[in-house]
Amino acid sequence: MIRREYKTFGFCCGLGGGAKGFKKAASQVGNMVATWKCIGGIDVDPAAARDFEQLVGVKCTVMDLFTRAMYTAFHGKEPPVGWREATAADIRRAAGNETPDCVFISSPCKGASGLLSEALSRTPKYQALNELTLRCVWLMCEAWKDNPVKLIVFENVPRLATRGRHLLDQINQILRYYGYAVNETTHDCGQIGKLAQSRKRFLMVARHMEQVPAFLYEPEIHRLQGVGTVLGRMPMPGDTAAGPMHRVPSLQWKTWVRLAFVEAGSDWRSLNKLAVEDGRLRDYLIVPEYRDGYMGVNRWDEPSGTVAGRSGPTNGTFSVADPRGPANAAQYQQYGVLRWGETSGAIIGVKSPGQGTFSVADPRHPGPAKHNNEFRIVPWDQAAGAVTSAHGTGQCVQDPRRAGPTFGKYAVTPWDSAAGTVISGSTTGQGAYAVADPRPGMRREPGDHYLTGGHYGVVGWEQPSGAVSAAAGHDNGRWSVADPRLPAANDKLIAIIRALDGTWHRPFTTFELACLQSLVEPEEYLELDGLSDQAWRERIGNAVPPDAAQAIAEVMGTTLLLAETGDTFRLSATPIWVRPVAVALSVANVGEAA
Template identity: 65%
Template sequence: MNRVDVEIRHFHLFSGIGMGAKGFNRGSARVGNLTAKFRCLGGIDVDPAAVRDFGRVAGVPGTVMDLFDREQYRAFHGEEPPADWREATPQDIHRAAGNERPHIVFLSAPCKGFSGLLSESKSKTDKYQALNRLTLRGVWLMLEAWQQDPPELVLFENVPRLATRGRALLDQITAMLRSYGYATAETTHDCGELGGLAQSRKRFLLVARHLEKVPPLLYQPQTRPLRAVGDVLGRMPLPGDLRAGPMHRVPSLQWKTWVRLAFVEAGSDWRSLNRLAVADGVLSDYLIVPGHHNGQIGVMAHDPSGTFADVEAGSFSVADPRARRGAAQYQQYGVRRWSDTSGAVTGQSAPGGGSHSVADPRCPNVLHNNAFRVVRYSDHAQAVTGGTGSVGGCVADPRRSGPAFGKYAVAPWESAAGTVIAGSTTGQGAYAVADPRSGMAADREAYQSGGHYGVLRWDEPSGAVSAAACHDNGRWSVADHRLPVCTEHLAAVILSEDATWHRPFTTLELAALQSLVDPEEQIELDGLSDQAWRERIGNGVPPAAAEAIASEMGRTLLLAWSGETFALSMAPVWVRPTVAALMVAQGNIA
């Protein structure tokens, strides 16, 4: 039986950068010898940068168009529109689709007015009410553009809270669709499960099926298990690798934010900071000390018995628990485990605004993962090897009961000596004293040393640099005061106690979690702003989820066009004809 390719055309209102369109382009369906071939007719968005991205992502040009009516424009912007502005008409929508008729229309209207991140009182202001009404106007423009030959299927996507906060508006949209001959269904899906993603992204989906054109049932797409975030990020180069492009750069965060992330337990959020002990604004049970490779910084336990020297950590290392109380659902400074699923990627995917950081075990440039590691007295040792200088060959021993026990103990001049034993020579016992009677005055130059382990002040000159210059044979160290202040922005690597780098997701990683790109791919969106990129990525529908929806819709259309009215499936029915029949019986369809 020869294969017959059947074109399925799709069009996108409030298209963003075209992530949904990209997914629909990849849709696949086959019924008998009919094979679906999806083609995008275009998209409409008010953001010129997003429309430029749409052309690259969806493969066809988009159209910049403001869909507000004049009253909505005034309410949203607080001023009259410019002189060359005019209201969009159904004919404009038709032209934006190349004067062709789509079989599927996908609408992803602005959702800020319905989002749970917006307070109830603010959502009721004129500005956001106008934005909400834009949703209704967009559906009306679409229906009027093709009223003589309606699209077979309409998909309306938004945040789940639309079903409650926007109930009155949603009822109007549903009634409008039914008046044009559509049966509708409202569902909430996890786009991560539809696309097999490494993020959980709950979204509201309203599906409308034209009863006359599409008799077969429309089934819900199959769901798949969520993946671990490390499955995606592990295939990507380390953040900051120039080969991955500018979207993979490490965000420049305030120093205090890096410290907070380092002390957040993987799999938890800012609330784990409350378990830290802070005395006079300084961590009393941890130190942040320089690491041994490429400027990394390590987190070490600070034993109050004196195993580690008590140093002034500085105000920059405060584990500040003053995050907003009662807002646990937002999980400020949350750090995901490498094996966990990511949360929904949004336009505000910053480390201080949610669980948008990851405990990355791939710490950059660490050649020996446990070099010079100090093991807790209560922990087990690492493997005993011949190279004890580069493995876990040290222990934090709290048994400091007296000077006689201490190796190389030096008794103060005014103190009693330890017990004199047979081995009081060069390692243990009463063998050394701090004798103030050196007889070497500071001004006797002949008795001064060569400055071994000498530390210069920041404001004094260095000595002559010789070929043998090293920290232990002269004054080759400096008292550098340039520690980061709390608000200084930088990219820092702090090895947390779990030996991972708690860091934010890069913009490219967010794009990969959204399935906009494969982990091995690169992409550069319009402009140079990470914030703008993240907003456009977060506003998009994951292409992998859109592909799953498109494939199921394509199967339904092929069934309708081949004359089939029923197909057996184990998947739940998305839009069933009995619902529409009940509506007709109750007089709800014009």
């Protein structure tokens, strides 16, 4: 195999997502293989530069690419003493005085972003930021005018094509002046990088026509993944093993509540469906997680749980199955229904359906007579009624032949009961195939440390805590507290509120965002420079997804290899030739020979 190593350099390179993607790329044409080497980058943010060096392994030069006029317009003041404008010589030094084969430019996009209002985007501050696009291209062309860069990738937000049209027209003129063929397009980073996010971007590609006569093609398009394919490979949010970037963001209480009521796959507009009266939800009530034993009923021969200050039916097993009522006594038969031929119980002062047997099965119902086979269940040892043409809700049978106490999924068989029939798919999810085994030896005797150690103990708010030990944990002593402080609407906290669909609606952690951007694999560890989640998220959001950059680098490597062999096009199984909607980025001008 003949190996070629091409060089790449980045303007406004951020934490190095694009450079990392180029380093992963590999292209092959015949017996020739191309890889990429990063020779440096430039960014104004020192923290991003340190991240670049960590992720890419190459020095990133901290440099302000503004002109003096742009600096003043953006910052609203003159630059500090010692500040100077960057020159073409500065650019060459940042690249180690080497000439790159490809330059990747990802200028700041805030001024053209749809998140910024049209009026604000026209202010001098954001116009100066947009002008960095033109400034970067000019500095690049001047830095290597004697040995032009072969390929250029200029990436930004799609709205730059409208808000920055005057700048793009000037960039086209500059590139053509220096001998480049140029084309503008858009792409979805998620589709070309096989990501779990949709990230639509503006893309300008250029090739130096004298050095690269071969066409440049679009990367192959793939189906977007679901976020669960990435997040499912990661530890649960807040797991310390994943580092500080995987902590759950602290949000206002009202924000957590709003998130819980947003339908999955929707946004804030879901909240318009809720009925709000006097500032409160009319149809919903937020309650704590149900405790174990909620609405629990003790058997007559079982001991009760610990009697607490608020022992009630809805907060534990604080009801009992009392067998002492006389059999069939009407006064113990709440919601009891008498048969038509039975005697009524004594008439007392309270005689509503919920207070005894004060309802009757009256056969004299109004309306047409109903078929007597409707919803009829025939005992196993009795004869069926006449077979008629009716179907659906007619006769049913009480079939005793299925052994076992239950058909329910995840049912637990009591120790002294028979198991269900053992079948080939006997698992805990298909019937009563679990058992309440009394033999684990959890019965506690006097002198047992577990009995007196306060395990899973909860301290009252007004009580003192025990001595704090080195191994203090919720399960080895009284290390939990009954906290009465319900959060106010604007209090920031981490909450788990089960949403209407039974899931936890929560924000992505910073680490999850980095993984969705393909900066690292979910199984890897990442810790960016600094301690601020906000700063981390900004740098992650500004990054070019490495997997998308890899896809771009691989088609560019193919183009450079074709240029070396003298080929101007290549037949392949890529969408360019297979699917008519995938069009080659033939960046030749009209009338230019291929």
